[in-house]
Amino acid sequence: MLAFVQVLTSGIxxxxxxxxxxxxxxxxxxxxxxxxFMQGDLLMLGAFAAxxxxxxxxxxxxxxxxxxxxxxxxxxxxxxxxxxxxxxxxPHLVAVLLSFGLGMMMRGGVASVPAAAQDMHRLPFAADTIxxxxxxxxxxxxxxxxxxxxxxxxxxxxxxxxxxxxxxxxCSEDARSAALMGVPVARMHTLAWTLGAALAAIAGLLxxxxxxxxxxxxxxxxxxxxxxxxxxxxxxxxxxxxGIFLGVAEALAGLVLPEGAKDVVPYLLLMLALLLFPxxxxxxxxxxxxx
Amino acid sequence: MNPLRRLVLALATAVSxxxxxxxxxxxxxxxxxxxxxxxxxxxxxxMLGVPVRDGMLMRxxxxxxxxxxxxxxxxxxxxxxxxxxxxxxxxxxKLVQHDQAFAFLANMGTPVVMASMPIVVDAGRLHLxxxxxxxxxxxxxHPLKFQNFAPYxxxxxxxxRHMVRERGYQRSCLLYQDDDYGLEVMKGVERALSGLGRxxxxxTSYKRGATDLSSQxxxxxxxxxxxxxxxxxxxxxxxxxxxxxxxxxxxxxxxxASGYSAQTHExxxxxxxxxxxxxxxxxxxxxxxxxxxxxxxxxxxxxFNAEPNVWSVMGYTLADLFVRTAEATGRELTPxxxxxxxxxxxxxxxxxxxxxxxxxxxxxxxNRQGRLAQIRxxxxxxxxxxxx
Numbered sequence: 001m002l003a004f005v006q007v008l009t010s011g012i013x014x015x016x017x018x019x020x021x022x023x024x025x026x027x028x029x030x031x032x033x034x035x036x037f038m039q040g041d042l043l044m045l046g047a048f049a050a051x052x053x054x055x056x057x058x059x060x061x062x063x064x065x066x067x068x069x070x071x072x073x074x075x076x077x078x079x080x081x082x083x084x085x086x087x088x089x090x091p092h093l094v095a096v097l098l099s100f101g102l103g104m105m106m107r108g109g110v111a112s113v114p115a116a117a118q119d120m121h122r123l124p125f126a127a128d129t130i131x132x133x134x135x136x137x138x139x140x141x142x143x144x145x146x147x148x149x150x151x152x153x154x155x156x157x158x159x160x161x162x163x164x165x166x167x168x169x170x171c172s173e174d175a176r177s178a179a180l181m182g183v184p185v186a187r188m189h190t191l192a193w194t195l196g197a198a199l200a201a202i203a204g205l206l207x208x209x210x211x212x213x214x215x216x217x218x219x220x221x222x223x224x225x226x227x228x229x230x231x232x233x234x235x236x237x238x239x240x241x242x243g244i245f246l247g248v249a250e251a252l253a254g255l256v257l258p259e260g261a262k263d264v265v266p267y268l269l270l271m272l273a274l275l276l277f278p279x280x281x282x283x284x285x286x287x288x289x290x291x
Numbered sequence: 292m293n294p295l296r297r298l299v300l301a302l303a304t305a306v307s308x309x310x311x312x313x314x315x316x317x318x319x320x321x322x323x324x325x326x327x328x329x330x331x332x333x334x335x336x337x338m339l340g341v342p343v344r345d346g347m348l349m350r351x352x353x354x355x356x357x358x359x360x361x362x363x364x365x366x367x368x369x370x371x372x373x374x375x376x377x378x379x380x381x382x383x384x385k386l387v388q389h390d391q392a393f394a395f396l397a398n399m400g401t402p403v404v405m406a407s408m409p410i411v412v413d414a415g416r417l418h419l420x421x422x423x424x425x426x427x428x429x430x431x432x433h434p435l436k437f438q439n440f441a442p443y444x445x446x447x448x449x450x451x452r453h454m455v456r457e458r459g460y461q462r463s464c465l466l467y468q469d470d471d472y473g474l475e476v477m478k479g480v481e482r483a484l485s486g487l488g489r490x491x492x493x494x495t496s497y498k499r500g501a502t503d504l505s506s507q508x509x510x511x512x513x514x515x516x517x518x519x520x521x522x523x524x525x526x527x528x529x530x531x532x533x534x535x536x537x538x539x540x541x542x543x544x545x546x547x548a549s550g551y552s553a554q555t556h557e558x559x560x561x562x563x564x565x566x567x568x569x570x571x572x573x574x575x576x577x578x579x580x581x582x583x584x585x586x587x588x589x590x591x592x593x594x595f596n597a598e599p600n601v602w603s604v605m606g607y608t609l610a611d612l613f614v615r616t617a618e619a620t621g622r623e624l625t626p627x628x629x630x631x632x633x634x635x636x637x638x639x640x641x642x643x644x645x646x647x648x649x650x651x652x653x654x655x656x657x658n659r660q661g662r663l664a665q666i667r668x669x670x671x672x673x674x675x676x677x678x679x
Contacts, residue, residue: 003509006505006509006538007505007506010503010505011503011505013503014502108333111333111337119554120338120525120526120554122558129537136539138537207502210502210503211526211530212526212529212558215337220500220502222500223502247503250506251503251505253506254506254507255506255509255510259494259495259496262506263469
């Protein structure tokens with residue numbers, strides 16, 4: 001029983017990271033109808049930026065983390081302004097390939113720094129554990145869960161109560177009507193990419209104590225994307241819940257099911273969910289009248 | 292004369308001049324030997340590729356500074372295939388046709404080696420000491436193929452046998468990466484255990500890139516394992532030890548040579564104290580080094596502005612084997628004569644703490660022995676000699 005709870009907590013924490021990355025997919029997709037294939041690379045870049053500022057430039061960790069997230073957010077905005085904007089109105093594949101290519105350039109850029117390409121690094125925080133009776137929790141996992149809850153709350157407030165958040169929502173519901181109502185759609189697109197990039201960078205920072213900072217840490221996006229799909233690709237709470245669901249399913253399957261079955265489970269669940277709920281767990285049911 | 296014309300003329304002259312020379316082995320001229328390597332400088336194992344290349348460069352530079360090998364300088368041509376077999380094929384063709392490499396040294400990564408090896412040996416070039424623990428690199432016997440590292444399963448069989456016999460473990464288990472590497476290790480561990488009349492009590496796997504190992508560790512703990520063999524790479528080694536220590540499980544773990552890296556204790560800190568590992572060559576710690584090793588570390592730091600690691604030592608050692616064999620071959624250097632010399636070479640143990648390497652006309656694998664090490668006070672300490 002203890003082992004079960006122990007594994008469950010790890011599953012929730014990893015699921016939160018999946019969920020955060022899935023959130024960034026969904027945010028961008030909702031606003032721009034583009035699936036971004038560079039979220040994993042933005043995540044890696046965020047972690048390396050924080051590492052660079054802290055370990056090599058000597059900034060305090062907190063300042064380095066904030067600066068890294070802001071830098072990656074700015075990069076997201078700049079990429080939208082310079083490149084991604086031009087893919088609007090073209091076939092979906094253009095934007096997909098464009099984001100894929102940009103991601104490869106980010107990887108290439110980081111790989112050209114020898115120390116980054118050759119080693120794994122650790123961000124010096126959250127390395128210890130906390131004991132709750134017989135249950136032992138890694139502080140890195142607690143950080144992940146706390147940060148995810150906080151971010152989810154902030155996003156909810158942003159989308160519900162702020163003018164910009166409402167405008168962004170309007171824009172993603174129906175861009176044409178939003179434009180007619182005076183919402184600056186182009187600026188909203190920039191904002192969506194900015195937020196998406198920032199979320200990925202935050203996920204990178206949270207993942208750093210768990211998997212260390214290295215060139216391939218962005219591969220976690222391969223797990224987060226199914227979570228986004230499972231959540232319906234258009235629902236923010238759906239993406240988060242689906243991420244946690246996948247993380248927990250994966251962890252518990254490894255403990256309970258016969259050896260070899262656990263790697264199939266998340267994908268089996270994904271197929272099942274898509275069969276039963278074709279619009280995803282949080283998706284609306286075909287009522288979206290997009291022009 | 293415009294530059295293009297001048298170039299064409301120069302090329303034409305060079306070609307006709309080369310045609311007039313007596314036939315020579317590819318890549319060997321009056322004053323140069325070309326050695327090629329297909330490495331990984333940008334892909335998933337660039338953390339191995341770069342120090343191996345630097346180690347080789349350092350040894351060849353030393354040979355050249357000392358007047359070369361029988362008056363010929365050695366030139367290393369490095370191609371980056373990034374662990375990609377398609378790029379490896381292109382790189383090997385380029386090195387064979389354009390650079391005319393005399394030999395290929397330390398090609399990096401099993402997919403790369405499997406794709407490029409046929410091109411190399413079909414062109415009649417030597418294929419020496421690739422970083423691929425695959426039998427095809429030395430078996431069946433081929434006049435141009437030589438290997439210096441045994442398959443993982445050979446090292447792990449000896450290491451597991453030694454651990455179980457000496458320390459009396461009753462319930463041995465395995466955590467493995469779900470690919471060829473993990474399965475290879477599993478075979479070795481199973482063979483060692485069945486030789487001792489025991490069985491593998493529990494085995495559990497993870498996919499490459501897995502984030503969390505908590506379910507695997509919980510499963511192994513539930514099976515009451517007293518020895519966990521790890522067929523993992525650095526990150527998963529640290530994750531497995533950290534997870535076990537986190538839940539208060541003080542089980543002994545033994546990792547393959549892939550986890551024997553200074554990164555393991557640099558990243559793992561206190562959590563990896565006590566971890567056993569298989570060492571094929573010792574890590575070059577500056578602290579406590581013998582005088583020759585300390586001087587070597589100094590030279591390496593000065594040359595590359597980086598700390599050497601076990602991969603640097605491997606690169607240096609492989610280049611050293613090449614230089615010494617080329618010296619023993621004599622002034623007339625052909626692949627056949629080089630192979631003949633290598634089949635009769637014996638390399639005794641050196642200041643790195645390497646094993647001895649020995650090749651035979653009927654055996655092109657130079658070494659089959661690893662030794663056990665353990666992380667104590669934040670560094671790998673060797674705890675046994677090379678295991679038979």
